[in-house]
Amino acid sequence: MQKEEYEEWMSVDEDIPAAATLTDLEICQAICGQDQAVKVDDSDGDEIPPTKAEMRQVLDILKQHRSTNFKQQYEYERYKNELLRNNCRQATINEFFNCYFWNKL
Numbered sequence: 001m002q003k004e005e006y007e008e009w010m011s012v013d014e015d016i017p018a019a020a021t022l023t024d025l026e027i028c029q030a031i032c033g034q035d036q037a038v039k040v041d042d043s044d045g046d047e048i049p050p051t052k053a054e055m056r057q058v059l060d061i062l063k064q065h066r067s068t069n070f071k072q073q074y075e076y077e078r079y080k081n082e083l084l085r086n087n088c089r090q091a092t093i094n095e096f097f098n099c100y101f102w103n104k105l
Contacts, residue, residue, distance in 0.1 A: 050058075
């Protein structure tokens with residue numbers, strides 16, 4: 001950074017009011033005011049919590065979904081292992097023929 005740029009940045013920083021001028025009481029009041037605003041925004045008086053039956057139904061759906069995913073993952077792993085076994089067999093066959101024909105030449 002050049003000297004001129006540095007001085008320009010420093011002059012900008014000097015224009016910003018320092019936080020040290022605030023008292024502890026003012027800082028606490030500002031934080032409490034923000035907390036109050038968040039609490040007011042988050043509260044929905046119209047929303048009612050779900051019943052136990054609704055929560056059980058959702059839990060059953062999640063369990064069923066997990067079971068389906070498990071079956072799909074199992075089938076995928078089985079397919080992948082079968083491909084690997086076939087690949088190993090093919091490599092063994094190729095190795096046999098390479099050794100057999102190279103020795104004949």
